[in-house]
Amino acid sequence: MSTFDRATHEIHTRRWGRNLGLGLVLVCFAAIVFGLTVAKVSTGASMEAFDHVARPALIPAD
Amino acid sequence: MTDASLYDRTAEPEFGDYVTLLKPRVMSLVVFTALVGLLVAPTPVHPMIGFAAILFIAIGGGASGALNMWYDADIDAAMKRTRKRPIPAGLIAPDEALGLGLVLSGISVVMLWLASNAVAAGLLAFTIFFYVVVYTMWLKRWTPQNIVIGGAAGAFPPMIGWAAATGGVSIESLLMFGLIFMWTPPHFWALALFMKSDYNDAGVPMLTVTHGRDATRRHILVYTILLVPTALAVAFTPIAGPVYIATALILNAMFLMGAIRISRRDDAACEADSHAVEKKFFRLSLWYLFLHFGALLADGLIARLAPGVF
Numbered sequence: 494m495s496t497f498d499r500a501t502h503e504i505h506t507r508r509w510g511r512n513l514g515l516g517l518v519l520v521c522f523a524a525i526v527f528g529l530t531v532a533k534v535s536t537g538a539s540m541e542a543f544d545h546v547a548r549p550a551l552i553p554a555d
Numbered sequence: 556m557t558d559a560s561l562y563d564r565t566a567e568p569e570f571g572d573y574v575t576l577l578k579p580r581v582m583s584l585v586v587f588t589a590l591v592g593l594l595v596a597p598t599p600v601h602p603m604i605g606f607a608a609i610l611f612i613a614i615g616g617g618a619s620g621a622l623n624m625w626y627d628a629d630i631d632a633a634m635k636r637t638r639k640r641p642i643p644a645g646l647i648a649p650d651e652a653l654g655l656g657l658v659l660s661g662i663s664v665v666m667l668w669l670a671s672n673a674v675a676a677g678l679l680a681f682t683i684f685f686y687v688v689v690y691t692m693w694l695k696r697w698t699p700q701n702i703v704i705g706g707a708a709g710a711f712p713p714m715i716g717w718a719a720a721t722g723g724v725s726i727e728s729l730l731m732f733g734l735i736f737m738w739t740p741p742h743f744w745a746l747a748l749f750m751k752s753d754y755n756d757a758g759v760p761m762l763t764v765t766h767g768r769d770a771t772r773r774h775i776l777v778y779t780i781l782l783v784p785t786a787l788a789v790a791f792t793p794i795a796g797p798v799y800i801a802t803a804l805i806l807n808a809m810f811l812m813g814a815i816r817i818s819r820r821d822d823a824a825c826e827a828d829s830h831a832v833e834k835k836f837f838r839l840s841l842w843y844l845f846l847h848f849g850a851l852l853a854d855g856l857i858a859r860l861a862p863g864v865f
Contacts, residue, residue, distance in 0.1 A: 507567045514570030525607055529670055532603035 568646040576624055576641050576652055577617030577659075585616040585712045591848045592716025592731055595794040595855035600671075600720045607670040608719040612712055615663035615679045619686040619708070621656035625649050626691050633757040656687075671719035678718055682711040696758060699765040703778075706739025707732075713848070727792045734789060734847060737782035741775045741814060742840040748772070748817075749830035749837070768825075772818045775836075779814035783807045786847060796854030803850070806843050813839055 589612045593605055600608070624631065624642055632643035641647040660683050668676035686708035695701045710732045717728035747763045748771060754761045762771045786807050790800045813836040820832060857864055 504567045507569050511568070511570045511573075514573075525610070528603045529607050532601045536601050536604075 564645060564648040564651075566644075566646050568641065572641045572646045573655065576621045576647060576655060577614075578620030578623075579617075581620055581709075582613050582617050584709070586613045587845075588731070588735065588848055589613070589712035589716035591852045591855075592713030592728060593720050594716075595727070595851050596717045596720035597793070598720045598722075599859075604670055605720075608667060608675065609716065611663045611667040611670060612675075612679060612715050612719070614659055615667070615683055616712065618656045618659035618663055619683045621652050621659065622683075622687040623691045625652040625656060626687070627695075628652075630757040630759060634753045636752070667715075667719070672722045674722055674724070675715050675718040678711060678715045678724075682708055682715065685711075697760070699760040699762040701760070702743045702762070703740050706736050706743075709739060710735035727789075727794045730785065730789045730792060731848075731851075733785040734782075735844065737778060737785050738840065738844055740778040741782065741810075742837065742844075744771050744775050744778075745817070745833050745837040745840060748825070748833045768822060772820065776814045776818040779811055783811055789847075789851070794851055794855065796857060798853045798857070799847070799850040801850075802846050806839075806846060809839060810836075810843055 586609055590609050593600060593608060624640055628640075628642040628649055631637035631640045637643070642649055642652055660680075664676050664680045664683070667679050686705070690701070690705045690708055694704050698704075713731040713735070714724065714728040717731070718724060744762060747761055748768060752761065755764045762774060766774075786803050789795050790803055795803075813832070816832050817836055825833065
């Protein structure tokens with residue numbers, strides 16, 4: 494059995510930093526979308542929209 | 556124009572290099588003016604929606620910065636000030652910058668639409684198009700009035716912030732646009748008078764080179780004369796209060812005096828005091844914009860938090 498010793502190169506540190514940064518950006522993006530959803534729901538924004546199915550609730554009342 | 560073979564990636568970029576591609580210093584001005592536009596609007600906005608709107612406006616601005624760096628990599632490589640930017644430094648490949656710019660443009664416009672409304676998103680999309688296509692690709696290398704036209708791109712953020720809150724465009728938001736638009740030429744030409752720049756070597760026509768320094772001084776005065784009524788007109792709209800009126804009166808008098816002083820000088824006078832008047836005018840121009848928008852914000856907050864104070 495051979496042991497494979499891989500030294501950490503400066504490039505690996507840079508890549509790790511880049512991946513960590515991107516990961517944090519994605520987590521923040523998910524948090525913002527969640528936050529926006531909560532804000533829209535709590536301020537009573539329209540929950541339904543046209544999705545190729547007749548939705549009587551979307552028709553304005555006379 | 557970029558040629559991929561000229562700017563091959565030679566080093567491993569860090570996360571911060573991608574952030575540099577988004578021109579964070581320009582983004583800070585975008586965030587501030589867009590925030591003022593959003594907060595002075597008569598329609599209150601949910602804090603989360605307001606935060607998201609400002610964030611996506613900033614990302615849209617950053618995306619246009621990345622697209623600008625992609626297209627202008629040859630200019631950046633030729634000038635000392637910009638030589639260390641990620642593309643000419645060989646850290647990020649041009650295609651990567653193009654991809655990042657396009658993806659972030661799309662995300663910012665769609666997300667601003669979802670967070671606020673179609674008008675704000677449409678204005679953001681137009682701003683990106685204007686900065687990248689009209690300014691960067693078309694007019695920047697063609698006319699010495701490039702600063703004037705480029706200023707329009709920087710003037711849109713308060714209009715977008717206003718549209719994110721109200722869903723429309725109004726005289727107030729147009730005047731906020733006009734304030735930044737008219738302020739940009741005197742601000743940058745004052746800088747051009749005392750900064751030794753290598754724009755000319757890079758093939759970008761600058762007014763100081765194409766028309767001379769005397770013409771630039773006259774241009775500064777003319778644009779300042781046009782700026783003053785624009786700034787004072789804001790005082791007659793409902794978003795302005797006593798803080799703005801006082802600020803505008805003092806700053807416009809100072810700014811106009813500075814422009815007149817510059818217009819009366821010649822190169823010998825500039826050399827004699829190492830461009831002291833131009834440098835002072837440039838520093839004043841930074842305070843000018845910051846304090847005008849700060850005053851609008853102050854009046855807006857006073858009206859909302861303590862109505863009836865004035």
